[in-house]
Amino acid sequence: MAIGYLNGKIISSNDPVLPIDERGHQFGDGVYEVIRVYNGRAFMMAEHMDRFFKSAEAIKLNLGKSSGEILEIVHDLIERSGFRDCDVYMQATRGIAPRNHLFPNVPASISMTVKPSKYVDEEIRSNGAKVKLLPDERWQNCWIKSLNLLPNILAKQEAFEAGALEAVLIREGYITEGSSSNFFIVKNGEIWTAPATNHILHGITRIAVKEMASELGIPLREQAFTPDEMFAADEAFITSTTQEILPVVEADGQKIGDGKPGKVALKLYERFLEKI
Known part of the structure; x- marks a missing residue:
């Protein structure tokens, strides 16, 4: 109980x-x-x-x-x-x-x-997640893990109704993060994620990814990027305490990379399993 x-x-x-x-x-x-x-x-x-x-x-x-x-x-x-x-x-x-x-x-x-613990559905874990791009309508201090989550909830619900697992949010033309996750892309073997400003939650699994990327010799850049850069990326993934490290294969019905979980995300997840 x-x-x-x-x-x-x-x-x-x-x-x-x-x-x-x-x-x-x-x-x-x-x-x-x-x-x-x-x-x-x-x-x-x-x-x-x-x-x-x-x-x-x-x-x-x-x-x-x-x-x-x-x-x-x-x-x-x-x-x-x-x-x-x-x-x-x-x-x-x-x-x-x-x-x-x-x-x-x-x-x-x-x-x-x-x-x-509630875990990600194994089919989504194996095949990758779909996301929906939405405007980031939250307040300016998203780094504070406050109880005021109504914009996050509305975005998550809209994504769910569109058949997506997560909403990925856009502020002033740049992707910030998910409604309950941090967001990453991989370009030419290098990981990109939004800088840890007041506009994103400074995720704990995000910290783990930075540490593991360093251990594995994978370059990681805290670099703002646009939806177009995301669609041109080789792969993408989200991180959170409950979703851990989860590949993203599609956004707004359009494939990211080859539409399959990427090698870098899978390598990081394997390392994550070793850590836990």
Whole structure:
């Protein structure tokens, strides 16, 4: 059974525990992380915690707990759940207070759930994913992993209704990232991905790809690129905590490369499996 945590209490993830005046519910006033656990061990936990605290600091949210204290809760929840392969969802909001736009003087509210991992469908994993290009209509600070995901959700839904797995977003003529992933292309054996500006989420699997590319001797360039450059690329792939490294073979009904998962993406995924 999935297990949960809310402000010091262990709960079932099905328990009705959300107060009406919770600021995450009222305003989306909070931040979150999703951490994948392989064989009982959280993957790249230090990087996730660093991003969690940076996101909280960016919205002036005092978590009220140290990184070590939060890590103890996460490890306890993983052990209590009994799951060896699972996803930990961690959320912090500005707390519970009567609705008012100004910050309340109340403790932060921290909640977590631990659920069995959900994996990419094996057919998509084997054959590659399709994506849909859409305008990037999000705010200017996408590097903050905030709860305000409505533009991402709308883009993801539009992609799904068009038969695609992911929406790939375009801002001022350049591809930024996916609605819930980072996006990469490969040109002449060199990996390109958008620079880590405020317009993209600084993905944890993105960090892993940079490290693995260096280990494998594959050049990687943080370089803005256009949809035309994407269509002219040899291959493409997306990365995220839950999708790991996934080849992309088609965008808006048009093939990328030869329309099959590319060698560089497959090599990176093999290396990723070794790491986990």
